[in-house]
Amino acid sequence: MAVTFKTETIKEFETIAARYPVRRAALLPALWLAQKEFGWISTDAMVAVADLVGCSPMQVMEVAEFYTMYQKQKPGKYHLQVCQTISCLLSGSEEIKKVIEKKLNLKPGETTPDGKFSYQPVECLAGCHKAPCMQVNDDYHENLTAESMEKLIEELRKK
Amino acid sequence: MANFQPQLTKRFETKDSHTLKVFLETGGYASLKKLFAMTPEQVTEEVKASGLKGRGGAGFPAGMKWSFVPKNTNKPVYLVVNADEGEPGTFTDRYMMYYDPHLLLEGIICTSFAINCHTAYIYVRGEFVEQIKRLESAIKDAKAEGFLGKNIQGSGFDLEVYVHRGAGAYICGEETGLLESLEGKKGQPRIKPPFPAIVGAFGCPTIINNVKTLASVPWIIENGAKAYMAIGTPNSSGTHIFGLSGHVNQTGYWEMPFGLPMMEFIEKYGKGVKGGKLKAVIPGGSSCPVLTAKDCGDLTLTYESMKDHQTMFGTGCAIIMNEHTDMAKVLKNLTHFYRDESCGQCTPCREGSAWEDRLLKKIIAGEGTSKDLDLMLEVADNMEGKTICVFSSALAFPVRSFIKKFPADFEKYLVKNTVAVPEKITTI
Numbered sequence: 046m047a048v049t050f051k052t053e054t055i056k057e058f059e060t061i062a063a064r065y066p067v068r069r070a071a072l073l074p075a076l077w078l079a080q081k082e083f084g085w086i087s088t089d090a091m092v093a094v095a096d097l098v099g100c101s102p103m104q105v106m107e108v109a110e111f112y113t114m115y116q117k118q119k120p121g122k123y124h125l126q127v128c129q130t131i132s133c134l135l136s137g138s139e140e141i142k143k144v145i146e147k148k149l150n151l152k153p154g155e156t157t158p159d160g161k162f163s164y165q166p167v168e169c170l171a172g173c174h175k176a177p178c179m180q181v182n183d184d185y186h187e188n189l190t191a192e193s194m195e196k197l198i199e200e201l202r203k204k
Numbered sequence: 205m206a207n208f209q210p211q212l213t214k215r216f217e218t219k220d221s222h223t224l225k226v227f228l229e230t231g232g233y234a235s236l237k238k239l240f241a242m243t244p245e246q247v248t249e250e251v252k253a254s255g256l257k258g259r260g261g262a263g264f265p266a267g268m269k270w271s272f273v274p275k276n277t278n279k280p281v282y283l284v285v286n287a288d289e290g291e292p293g294t295f296t297d298r299y300m301m302y303y304d305p306h307l308l309l310e311g312i313i314c315t316s317f318a319i320n321c322h323t324a325y326i327y328v329r330g331e332f333v334e335q336i337k338r339l340e341s342a343i344k345d346a347k348a349e350g351f352l353g354k355n356i357q358g359s360g361f362d363l364e365v366y367v368h369r370g371a372g373a374y375i376c377g378e379e380t381g382l383l384e385s386l387e388g389k390k391g392q393p394r395i396k397p398p399f400p401a402i403v404g405a406f407g408c409p410t411i412i413n414n415v416k417t418l419a420s421v422p423w424i425i426e427n428g429a430k431a432y433m434a435i436g437t438p439n440s441s442g443t444h445i446f447g448l449s450g451h452v453n454q455t456g457y458w459e460m461p462f463g464l465p466m467m468e469f470i471e472k473y474g475k476g477v478k479g480g481k482l483k484a485v486i487p488g489g490s491s492c493p494v495l496t497a498k499d500c501g502d503l504t505l506t507y508e509s510m511k512d513h514q515t516m517f518g519t520g521c522a523i524i525m526n527e528h529t530d531m532a533k534v535l536k537n538l539t540h541f542y543r544d545e546s547c548g549q550c551t552p553c554r555e556g557s558a559w560e561d562r563l564l565k566k567i568i569a570g571e572g573t574s575k576d577l578d579l580m581l582e583v584a585d586n587m588e589g590k591t592i593c594v595f596s597s598a599l600a601f602p603v604r605s606f607i608k609k610f611p612a613d614f615e616k617y618l619v620k621n622t623v624a625v626p627e628k629i630t631t632i
């Protein structure tokens with residue numbers, strides 16, 4: 046289903062595009078705007094972004110695929126992004142992953158049937174001194190333990 | 205150390221340190237008066253004389269880099285701030301931008317003036333949503349008070365600064381990958397030369413510097429190169445925000461002059477190794493060759509001492525590992541990281557990183573022979589110095605150093621018979 050940007054979004058995009066000497070440079074910002082407005086980057090959203098930026102849908106797809114933060118499938122209401130890199134590994138990220146995988150019955154890349162939680166192990170979040178850490182949507186959760194992780198899931202379930 | 209004055213972190217503990225009001229009350233933007241009384245060449249010379257080295261990992265002298273920008277070019281010159289902070293184990297640019305965004309802006313103004321740039325972009329990793337908010341409001345406030353925009357503080361110098369949000373790709377921290385990403389493309393590094401100082405963003409001369417490199421500049425302008433040189437050691441002048449993660453009792457970051465012994469850093473600041481004796485240290489982000497506890501005996505937090513110990517200063521954030529750490533499993537974590545993050549342009553890197561990861565998986569599964577371990581070293585040799593960017597070498601270094609320095613951790617997994625088990629080719 047074709048999607049279209051709100052008029053305000055198009056206006057916001059034009060302000061951003063004016064910051065660069067070439068319009069194509071506004072492709073990453075345009076994808077961010079699309080993700081904000083539509084929740085994720087569907088093929089239809091890619092077409093809308095291509096229209097906005099003035100490049101081909103293929104070029105948009107190539108870029109959207111390259112960057113992990115553009116969601117190519119609809120994420121859950123709470124997107125759990127657990128760091129699995131070295132400092133977090135040393136401080137127990139495997140245990141955190143296990144809690145999520147068991148409690149929510151999720152494998153990496155999956156979403157719960159009710160659409161509430163999605164789960165994705167990610168690489169270093171620059172929170173290494175407060176490892177293990179995780180982002181839930183945009184928010185950092187640091188110094189996690191198996192207990193605090195369990196508790197957080199319970200809290201988010203109720204919200 | 206006794207009368208050491210923090211330069212980068214001095215406002216971190218102050219309430220509302222990120223606001224223009226507090227920044228100005230605590231001496232912010234004071235360097236600009238001096239700056240505009242100098243010529244751009246004088247600014248570059250001062251920074252050259254200060255010995256300030258790039259804090260992003262490679263340690264290239266900042267002033268020297270700036271002097272590569274062609275004079276009298278008819279093209280615009282750009283400054284691009286590397287705030288991608290993706291190197292595993294590294295976490296201090298995050299706080300620099302969060303607590304003192306105006307100091308970064310002040311550094312951007314000084315640097316832009318030196319290289320005759322009127323448009324600067326701050327490339328911030330996509331996860332740093334709070335930092336982006338603070339930077340954007342700092343830019344807005346600075347502009348309203350005449351610290352950015354047209355005719356800054358009546359100097360006749362114009363500068364616009366924009367934030368560009370990344371979207372999750374480690375390779376965009378590599379400076380030419382970052383430029384591609386800024387231009388709206390996949391972050392695949394470019395072949396050099398030409399270097400960005402000649403052909404960078406949008407085909408124009410461009411200087412790329414790390415957040416802390418730039419945040420160090422205002423102090424140098426205000427206090428002079430000589431004063432900066434007097435801090436730290438002759439080859440590692442000034443201060444830096446050092447970090448500790450992994451197996452220490454107190455993880456965190458601290459600003460101090462270069463030169464502290466690594467062991468003192470671990471003992472005094474990290475409050476000692478957690479869970480046992482010290483086994484290994486990765487001194488400055490995951491791409492640096494690993495060191496044994498013994499290597500660390502006379503190691504200091506300086507560019508030169510790291511080099512003497514066949515490793516790199518890198519980002520200055522050390523990862524500490526205790527005696528119970530299984531180095532094969534830690535290396536497996538890194539091979540996995542590099543396999544996933546390779547941008548895929550160069551065969552030795554794309555295939556090599558996946559191959560290393562598969563070989564190590566096989567070894568840890570108890571199916572590898574000593575031949576596989578040798579093969580890992582051979583693959584590492586073939587990954588180094590043969591690719592578009594140094595990402596590939598950044599995996600070769602840990603592979604070689606982990607296996608050579610901690611052979612027992614790998615050998616314990618090897619099957620003793622000499623008939624090799626064929627490698628399972630899997631894509632995951």
Ligand SMILES: Cc1cc2nc3c(=O)[nH]c(=O)nc-3n(C[C@H](O)[C@H](O)[C@H](O)COP(=O)(O)O)c2cc1C
Pocket residue numbers: 257258259260261262263264266286287288289290291374375376377378379380412413414415417418593594595598
């Ligand atoms: C794979 C790779 C990743 C890098 N990531 C970063 C990074 O996240 N932040 C950074 O400042 N420099 C990073 N660098 C170093 C930059 O390429 C570049 O040297 C640096 O931004 C230059 O700034 P400086 O001279 O002020 O250090 C990376 C380099 C490579 C090869």
Ligand code: SF4
Pocket residue numbers: 375392393545546547548549550551553554591592593594595596
């Ligand atoms: S070395 Fe690796 S990361 Fe660098 S350009 Fe080549 S494939 Fe990409």
Ligand code: FES
Pocket residue numbers: 128129130131132133134168169170171172173176178292293294
């Ligand atoms: S290793 Fe997990 S945040 Fe850096």
